[in-house]
Amino acid sequence: MIMNEVLLDIKGLHASVEGKEILHGVDLQIRRGEVHAVMGPNGAGKSTLSAVLTGRPGYEVTAGSVSFAGRDLLAMTPEERSWAGLFLSFQYPIEIPGVSMTNFLKAAVQARRKAAGLPELSAAEFLALIKQKMALLKMKPEFAKREVNVGFSGGEKKRGEIFQMAMLDPVLSILDETDSGLDVDALKIVAEGVNSLKTPQTSAIIITHYHKLLEYIVPDVVHVLKEGRIVRTGGRELADRIEAEGFEGIDG
Amino acid sequence: MDEKLVDITSKQYKEGFVTDVEQEYVPKGLSEQIIRQISAIKQEPQWLLEFRLDAFRKWQKMTPPTWGHLKLPEIDFQDIIYYAAPKKDADRPKEIDPKLQETFDKLGIPISEREVLAGVKSKVAVDAVFDSVSVTTTFRKALAEKGIIFCSFSEAVREHPELVRKYLATVVPSGDNFYAALNSAVFSDGSFCYIPKGVKCPMDLSSYFRINASGTGQFERTLIVADEGSQVSYMEGCTAPMRDEHQLHAAVVEIVVEAGADVRYSTVQNWYPGDDQGRGGILNLVTKRGICKGEGSHLSWTQVETGSAITWKYPSTILKGDNSASEFYSVALTNNYQQADTGTKMIHLGRNTKSRIISKGISAGHSQNSYRGLVRMNPGAAGARNYSQCDSLLIGSLCGAHTFPVIQNSCPKAIVEHEATTSKISEDQLFYCNQRGIPPEEAVGLIVNGYAKEVLQRLPMEFAIEAQKLLSVSLEGSIG
Numbered sequence: 001m002i003m004n005e006v007l008l009d010i011k012g013l014h015a016s017v018e019g020k021e022i023l024h025g026v027d028l029q030i031r032r033g034e035v036h037a038v039m040g041p042n043g044a045g046k047s048t049l050s051a052v053l054t055g056r057p058g059y060e061v062t063a064g065s066v067s068f069a070g071r072d073l074l075a076m077t078p079e080e081r082s083w084a085g086l087f088l089s090f091q092y093p094i095e096i097p098g099v100s101m102t103n104f105l106k107a108a109v110q111a112r113r114k115a116a117g118l119p120e121l122s123a124a125e126f127l128a129l130i131k132q133k134m135a136l137l138k139m140k141p142e143f144a145k146r147e148v149n150v151g152f153s154g155g156e157k158k159r160g161e162i163f164q165m166a167m168l169d170p171v172l173s174i175l176d177e178t179d180s181g182l183d184v185d186a187l188k189i190v191a192e193g194v195n196s197l198k199t200p201q202t203s204a205i206i207i208t209h210y211h212k213l214l215e216y217i218v219p220d221v222v223h224v225l226k227e228g229r230i231v232r233t234g235g236r237e238l239a240d241r242i243e244a245e246g247f248e249g250i251d252g
Numbered sequence: 253m254d255e256k257l258v259d260i261t262s263k264q265y266k267e268g269f270v271t272d273v274e275q276e277y278v279p280k281g282l283s284e285q286i287i288r289q290i291s292a293i294k295q296e297p298q299w300l301l302e303f304r305l306d307a308f309r310k311w312q313k314m315t316p317p318t319w320g321h322l323k324l325p326e327i328d329f330q331d332i333i334y335y336a337a338p339k340k341d342a343d344r345p346k347e348i349d350p351k352l353q354e355t356f357d358k359l360g361i362p363i364s365e366r367e368v369l370a371g372v373k374s375k376v377a378v379d380a381v382f383d384s385v386s387v388t389t390t391f392r393k394a395l396a397e398k399g400i401i402f403c404s405f406s407e408a409v410r411e412h413p414e415l416v417r418k419y420l421a422t423v424v425p426s427g428d429n430f431y432a433a434l435n436s437a438v439f440s441d442g443s444f445c446y447i448p449k450g451v452k453c454p455m456d457l458s459s460y461f462r463i464n465a466s467g468t469g470q471f472e473r474t475l476i477v478a479d480e481g482s483q484v485s486y487m488e489g490c491t492a493p494m495r496d497e498h499q500l501h502a503a504v505v506e507i508v509v510e511a512g513a514d515v516r517y518s519t520v521q522n523w524y525p526g527d528d529q530g531r532g533g534i535l536n537l538v539t540k541r542g543i544c545k546g547e548g549s550h551l552s553w554t555q556v557e558t559g560s561a562i563t564w565k566y567p568s569t570i571l572k573g574d575n576s577a578s579e580f581y582s583v584a585l586t587n588n589y590q591q592a593d594t595g596t597k598m599i600h601l602g603r604n605t606k607s608r609i610i611s612k613g614i615s616a617g618h619s620q621n622s623y624r625g626l627v628r629m630n631p632g633a634a635g636a637r638n639y640s641q642c643d644s645l646l647i648g649s650l651c652g653a654h655t656f657p658v659i660q661n662s663c664p665k666a667i668v669e670h671e672a673t674t675s676k677i678s679e680d681q682l683f684y685c686n687q688r689g690i691p692p693e694e695a696v697g698l699i700v701n702g703y704a705k706e707v708l709q710r711l712p713m714e715f716a717i718e719a720q721k722l723l724s725v726s727l728e729g730s731i732g
Contacts, residue, residue, distance in 0.1 A: 056683055082689035094684040098702025107698055108688040115689070147702070164688065 013064035024228035040225035085171030089161035155186035191216030211243035268494030307426035307436030384440035408444035442472035447482035463492035469500035478513035511546025523559035530589025533561025544576035568597035571605035586619030600633040615651035629666035697724030
């Protein structure tokens with residue numbers, strides 16, 4: 001695995017929802033070890049981008065290509081994308097009543113191992129793994145026993161997403177509006193978690209409306225998505241400019 | 253998503269094999285002559301033959317119930333073989349045919365005590381019924397030391413006729429309903445269980461019912477008596493071969509719970525459900541009822557119903573003793589063209605009686621799944637309480653879920669509560685699982701097991717694990 005090799009390569013991506021085109025040709029390249037921020041106003045297509053990349057049903061790709069670690073991402077099922085190392089921290093995490101976080105993650109971890117041709121983890125090995133990751137993210141042990149996202153506060157849901165990310169060792173993590181609905185303390189905890197999981201081989205896309213999260217997770221590259229296109233790409237100073245001037249003045 | 257869901261529900265039924273064993277039958281059809289023949293094969297006393305004939309005469313005047321939300325195929329009662337049993341080796345009449353041993357091994361039913369004692373299988377006493385006869389009952393001697401009688405119904409008739417006669421048809425009278433009357437006329441084998449006063453049964457008891465022969469029906473009869481202050485946990489399982497024809501299963505289960513006694517009755521029903529086009533499958537038309545006869549008695553029903561083409565079943569409790577309590581926990585899963593109309597009746601007669609109903613229906617494919625329940629508070633049931641919760645989960649958009657709860661409260665001092673919900677497995681839930689790497693089929697299994705958790709956790713440990721697997725397997729192919 002070479003550092004700096006291109007991990008995700010999006011070319012001319014067009015996508016529609018219910019027949020309406022939302023992405024009008026997105027080009028984006030992410031190398032290993034990089035953190036990219038995708039910023040943009042409401043309705044720019046940010047969440048559509050994350051949905052298309054992860055293969056969410058209801059989103060249709062009409063043109064373009066996406067390669068992920070050299071593979072044709074768009075030809076893969078959602079679970080195959082997950083097995084290949086793609087992780088999405090959901091903007092609105094979904095409740096699964098009656099299923100404990102532990103059982104949910106066990107199913108996820110074992111399915112991924114199976115796909116990779118590895119033997120299943122024993123109960124003891126899995127328990128050790130979950131304990132280690134919980135300690136890393138400073139989570140209370142009770143958390144693993146709770147039903148997936150049921151009765152979670154907004155902050156707990158987002159921490160739950162980062163915890164899952166830690167358990168699944170993704171190659172590319174997409175954090176979709178992870179900062180929305182979080183107060184500063186919760187934001188810091190989430191950001192610490194993300195930073196502690198960063199490695200030179202793994203990358204992240206931070207999708208956000210605001211500047212705040214980027215104070216804690218420092219991006220290497222900032223993109224501005226507007227009306228379904230990336231209209232500007234720059235360094236972190238671009239985020240500062242948006243904070244000061246808003247999205248209005250930024251065009252391609 | 254429906255296309256996806258449709259695929260996950262096409263079922264793999266791994267118990268669908270046939271055992272090639274020589275069997276003896278009575279001729280096809282139903283008549284007094286056939287009933288006399290069955291009774292003679294079983295060397296029954298005169299009173300029992302008369303009981304059968306009386307039931308048969310009642311049945312002849314009855315018509316099948318039509319109130320279920322079911323499309324029942326026409327059953328030709330003259331086209332059924334009412335008794336089929338594997339032939340015994342004349343030289344070794346006491347030994348189990350190796351083919352039958354193999355069959356139960358394949359089904360994972362521990363019919364050899366050795367295996368259990370060696371710790372390979374958990375400690376459960378088993379009565380294994382193959383078509384119309386009980387093949388073996390394990391741990392009879394060990395249980396007998398505590399005064400517990402656990403044997404096949406036929407043996408009970410021979411060895412404890414006074415007990416059988418005292419309790420038979422006291423909870424489900426022979427003319428109770430069409431199928432109960434049919435069973436009373438032609439019943440073959442089943443289990444009998446008596447727990448004496450003050451005895452806590454040292455191990456779980458179970459009956460396993462296997463249909464093997466084609467063209468037959470199974471009409472088992474089970475009678476459980478828990479004397480004062482005793483305790484027992486009883487489990488029941490069942491499977492059948494895959495065939496294009498329907499096969500009838502019309503059982504009667506009666507449970508008598510005396511003062512202070514505690515009975516837990518669990519069922520994992522996995523009869524052959526028919527194929528994905530709705531061909532074949534067992535018609536499961538059964539009557540199960542218990543009576544909490546004495547003060548402070550307790551009866552708990554837990555059922556996981558995944559099999560059968562048609563299920564018509566309402567395990568019920570008559571709460572006669574003051575302060576007695578009963579629960580009904582049910583998961584009923586239907587897929588493809590299966591139909592289930594199942595629920596319970598809680599009849600409160602005594603003061604301060606309590607009942608609780610938790611019903612979880614899961615419908616997939618083109619199936620129809622109904623909850624039907626009756627909660628009745630008689631005038632004398634002061635201080636009685638019932639809580640009912642009926643949830644339905646729909647997978648795909650071609651199936652149906654229905655609830656028919658009836659509440660009859662004639663006691664101003666009784667309280668009845670009822671809650672109901674209907675939900676669908678959402679595309680969002682599935683995608684969330686898929687995004688984490690859990691493939692669609694497994695995801696549905698996980699979500700369904702989570703939904704059914706409240707009921708599954710009531711089952712004895714090993715049964716719970718089996719039930720969880722069964723729920724997942726039963727939904728295979730409903731997504732793809």
